[in-house]
Every structure is written in C-alpha cells, then in structure tokens.
Amino acid sequence: MKIKRRAMLESTGLNMTPMIDVVFQLIVFLMLATDFTNTEIERVYLPKADAAQADDHPDKTRLMANIIHRISTESDCPQLKYKNGVLLQPCQIENHWKIVVRGEEIKTQERLEELLTIEGNLDREVPGNPKTPSNKPVMIRADGSAPFHLITRVLEAAGKALVWKLEIGAEKPPE
C-alpha cells in the first residue's frame, strides 16, 4: 500500500500553547500576589478577636514587635500543642519565647527600649526632642499562647520611649 508522504510528516507532538498560556497566567498571578515587603512579619498564631479592626492601610515603616515561639533544637517543644490552629496546650518554658523586631532577636530590655526610642524619635511631637511623646505607631504581634509578661516587656519599653500608639495584632475569626 502506498503511504502518502504528507501523512508521515505530520507532527504527533502535544500542543503546548494552552499549557504555556495557563502557566504564564499562574506566574503573573503569583508574582502579583507575593508580598516580599513584609519581611518583618514572623509566623505566629494570632489571638482571635472579633472586635479587631482591619489593618487596611498600615504605615509601611511601622515597627513590629513579634512575640514568637522559637526553639533552637531540632526537636519539637514538649509543651506547645496546636491542632488545626487551635491551642491545646501553651508553652511556659521561658527561653522558648522570643521578641523579634525587624528580624533581630531581642536579648535585653535595654535593646528593646533603644529600638523603640529610635523609632519614636522619627515622629516626636516636638521634633528632635526625645522627651516629648511620639506619634509613631508600634504593633505588637504576639502568638496567642505567649505568656503575657512578654507583652508587658514591650509595653514597658514603649512607655519609657514615650511611644503610646500601640496596636495589638489579632485575627478576626471567620464569620
């Protein structure tokens, strides 16, 4: 039987065009949705509060004090237990909790006060006078299971730096 030459030359490859279209769409979406600016944000399980206001237009330069659970060893914390985002058991081991500001783990209260003072100095009521109150907001993003005395430390430092506009990060529970 005679086989037509043209039939032999027909391509049997897959048509890649729709796939490439879809993949490009995905890349464009992911590029737009990725937010690399919030490098200050640490991963925490925020406490839930239905009266929380949406943090719609945050000051991009706002200082964030993250209170996070971080352990240096590979093993899991023997105390902290979450299940599907619900706290089952908090961790009371002191050195598992860290205050992290702009990626820096705060070791001393003096350092925390120093950072808040520097931040506060950016917007003093009387510019250049560190003894006047600052209108610079500071957000405390604490894990829901963090012991309260860590928040107290930030409040204390903020008080000393005369930074009074404090915001406490909270997550609005689903309706």
Place this chain on the structure above:
Amino acid sequence: MAKRKKYQPEDISLALQMTPMIDVIFQLMIFFMCSIHFKSLEGKLYSYLPRDKGMASTQVVDPILDEVRIKLIYSENAPLLTRMKIGDQEFPDWGTLYSYIRNIAPKLRTMSGDVIPVKIDADDKVITQAVVHALNICKKAGVEKTEFAAKTSPKPKK
C-alpha cells in the same frame, strides 16, 4: 551511485525550541509557589498607653472604688482556663464578664466628662489569647478607655 535526496523546504521545522523555556517557566512557578506569602488579612486592637505619661499611670496600686479592674488569674492546673475577677466577683465564663462590662460601660463616664478606664491586670503567665479576649470584650461592650495594669516585669535571663 545513490541519488542525493532533493532538498524539501517543508521538511525543516520552523517551530521554536520550547523545552528550555518551559523548564525555566516551571522553575519560576515552583519558586513563586514556595515563597508566596499572601498579603495577610490581619486585624488589630488599639491599646494606647496614656499619651503623656508613658507607663507612669499604669503602675499597680491598690484598686480604688472608681476603677474597674479585670483580674486575669493563671491557674497552673488548667493554663488555658484563665480565671476572671472584678473586685471580689468571679466570672465563670467570658459571656458573663461581657454582660457585666456592657452594663457598667455607660457608667464609666463621670459627670465632669472624665472617662474611667477599665484596667486589665493579667498574671505574667496568662496566655495572650486571654488578655486579647478581655480587651475584645471591652471594645465590644463600648468601653472607651482600656489600659493594661503592667507590673514591672522581671529582667530577661541572658
């Protein structure tokens, strides 16, 4: 002698070589999928310190009659179940505390227009969720001024 095959223009594929491009695109996609952090839908509760006094006015003193102080007590046996007290009255759950605060909220403004704050006085070990819950209840009940009764915290261990 074999006859040389005649050059056929339609034999040459003019299609672009797509394989490297697809490889790169997949790499890009995997990178973005792994590194994506969606803009988070977080909220916040305002909790301003007294503007011109810093922490000076929130030191723990013996409660006076004109002050509402929510005491959050940590219990070693049940760390998740924070006990709540206002004065001598203990509340079995958050709902009861909310009803109480809602009832007294309108009375927290004096005749002279001053606002009596509600102070949240939590034990050191009380979890943040409980403190935020108390703050949340105050906001919902219409309390105008909420403060933290912050003790001087122990110096962190180095």
